[in-house]
Amino acid sequence: MNRALFLLSTLIISGTAACFILLQAQDQIPVVKATARQGELSGRIDFNALFESIKTGEIADLHASATAAPTRLAGTGGEQFASKLVKDELAGLGLETFVQSYPVTVPVTKWCRITDENGHVLPGLTISPFWPNLVRTCTTPPEGIIGEVVDVGRGSLLDLDGKHVAGKIALVTMTEGMAWLDAAKLGATAILFVASDDPKVYNDKALFFPANLPRFLLTGSAQRIVGKTVRLSARVDWEVREARNVFGVLSPPTPSEEALVVVSHTDSWSLVPDHAPGYQDACTLTSMIGIARALADQRAGLSRTVIFASLSGRYCASEGLRRLLDAVGSRSRFEPNIFRIQRRLAAAQQQRQLVEDAIIAFDSVDYWSLKATDEARLWRQFGQSVREVLASTVEGLLNQHVNGAIDRAAHARVQWSKHKRPVEGPLYNKFQDSMRQLKRARAAASADLVGLKKLFGDVLDAAQTRELSRDALQKSLDDAQAACRYEHDSIRVANTLGKWKNTYYIFPLHDSSTGPLGVASDTTLGKNLRPTISAITGAWLRHHHFSDEDPRLRKKEFVLDQGRREGGRQPTLLRLRRNPGRYVAPDLAVGSGGIMAP
Known part of the structure; x- marks a missing residue:
């Protein structure tokens, strides 16, 4: 020290x-x-x-x-x-x-825990998710991953000789390299890496493709769970968070034409x-x-x-x-650079105003009960640009519903295929229903607002579009206000750092x-x-x-x-x-x- x-x-x-x-x-x-x-x-x-x-x-x-x-x-x-x-x-x-504030996208752990198969806490044991495999986080299914813990040493083929890991949870002693990946290739449902004080062994524990392979760092007495059945449960989401650069200006007694910029960073990884x-x-x-x-x-x-x-x-x-x-x-193009940022600021301010008007229009009537003639009158009052803001917000909600429908249809298809694709019965009916719902959701997402209310009430109900639209508009307004703030911050930085003869x-x-x-x-x-x-x-x-x-x-x-x-x-x-x-x-x-x- x-x-x-x-x-x-x-x-x-x-x-x-x-x-x-x-x-x-x-x-x-x-x-x-x-x-x-x-x-x-x-x-x-x-x-x-x-x-x-x-x-x-x-x-x-x-x-x-x-x-x-x-x-x-x-x-x-x-x-x-x-x-x-x-x-x-x-x-x-x-x-x-x-x-100077700006958005960053990072993986955020909502929860991560290890319990016995009945959900009871295992004292002294904790798990933490590893970095995502490209974009695939270490999120488990809602019910968690339940399996017997098998000690596979380094996880290499030599260590795996005579051990059955398919459908089980592999307990791996970390070493340099990717020997642990052999356990995953042989069917391990999750990897528990035993914590180590050697920083070098943590390398190569994330993959550069979106493999659905949850990996966790286990701290505590690992041997006490070998041969026992445990439940791993985790939720890790990519989230947009706000970060910022911090500046401090120390001025000399007399004005100067040049500046020193001392740079550090606040984050870690x-x-x-x-x-x-x-x-x-x-x-x-x-x-x-x-x-x-x-x-x-x-x-x-x-x-x-x-x-x-x-x-x-x-x-x-x-x-x-x-x-x-x-x-x-560029120092030689200070004025064009400021003009470029100011144009971005003007565009952000215009978008903010449109979203504010869309919220006023939405709140001024019971929008989802409007007839076609009343809706036309509403948009003549507020303008088509405001209408496009609302349409884009509703489309975003419907696209989220479409993504969920795609997942449900894929799951139903897998279950149907696993049972040799029967032409009747519950699995067949569930698969057909999921495909019909997916087609309806896609059609609704491409409809205009009038057609959406007239023809796709069932999709609006399923997607909870009526209930969520007001909150979605507010989020759009928050994002527009943040965009304006980011550009204001950039102009402040430009005026402070871009004016010097030399830096x-x-x-x-x-x-x-x-x-x-x-x-x-x-x-x-x-x-x-x-x-x-x-x-x-x-x-x-x-x-x-x-x-x-x-x-x-x-x-x-x-x-x-x-x-x-x-x-x-x-x-x-x-x-x-x-x-x-x-x-x-x-x-x-x-x-x-x-x-x-x-």
Whole structure:
């Protein structure tokens, strides 16, 4: 733990140093022709006070708070807590703060439990679902999966020799690789993986096709259920949740033309989504706040604006970063980019107004009792665009009913086929009825509103369309309002980050490739700033009475040299031990802790 906190402390120093490298003199560091003060430190910055302000105990407390929740999957309560933690910390330092919200789609566990076959709780045993197989979650049938638990070791064919797993639940000891899949191929109805402290064995436990194979992490004494019959019951749904990027702006005493953007992320991920505290992921968040604290105390010595950006959705296809880049656009095309976002906002506002009018129209009459002439009069009053909003909402409800009818028809067909397709009797009648209901549902979903009320009352009843339509309209209004808010947020981000002549991005990510005092940067920038980097890191070493040969600095690590592939040169690995600028990798974009940045 002490070593981890030491590394985290030096990571904050590394990130802070990377900031000060670019903060020392705005006019001395243009983006390409970068130069730096040759080995001297700015007299405007009290580096001893800065170094003293970074305290290990405070860092440990901050990291513990960020990782207190069992998971920080984007959009979950734990991630929202971390996002609020960042916003409160930045606001407490006197920074101007704002957020950029957006939707993310994540698997959400409604319930997940293991009981005996009669539904009685098994004390000391819990299960948690694994990440979905592509889009297929670990949801079980409503009645659960009931079966005998068979210990299959690693689940390989060798371990399965002489064991019958078809229709049973396989208890698997996790190892690296996909040997466990053999148990599924031989008919296991579900997989129970015994929890392990080795993180490597969790890899390859999800499939890249939508296999209906529920997999669960079992914690507790696994051997007590071997040979016994248990019931596994789980419901995991894909849900649209709201995540957000948090920004804090630290302005220098005098206006600047350039800005530094220090980037971290708030979310985490795991193959077992409900167990994702993200200890390493939280290092970026903790480091960013540590850097903010250090720079806020030295505000008077800053020459550039510093923007702190804590992004979510890293594990949702980098949605937070995508939203940031969408808002910023191209620096040379700032006005067209703002115009593009404003057009999206105008479209969202128009849609919101149409939905509001549709709700007013729907509430002004007993819509489902209207005759054709009265309905025509209603839409002459409110307009055809409003009518299309209601028609689209009703169609959505009917399509949900169609999907359910498809599932019921498929199930009835399977049961009918399993009994050799009789031409009469209950199974035959159930299959035929399900097909007729499916055809009626599809026909209703394609009908207009007048025809729907006149010809498909039975489908409206079955789909509960009359009862659900008002709530569906309200949901459409909520979605339209959220879309407007998202675009407003993007305009705020664009106005804040897109106006600078030059912008430098710094990523204080926990990475051993450059050592805890490592700074990775663009080739030209890194070469010209090397003396300043060495001066700052040297001051830190002297302040803490470290030798530059201290093993905790891990200078023997390698760093990736991105290079520019000029003349066919491929990326190489550089050793930093005898390099005069041993605290910088000269061929990476601006960043700290060994992580590249644009």
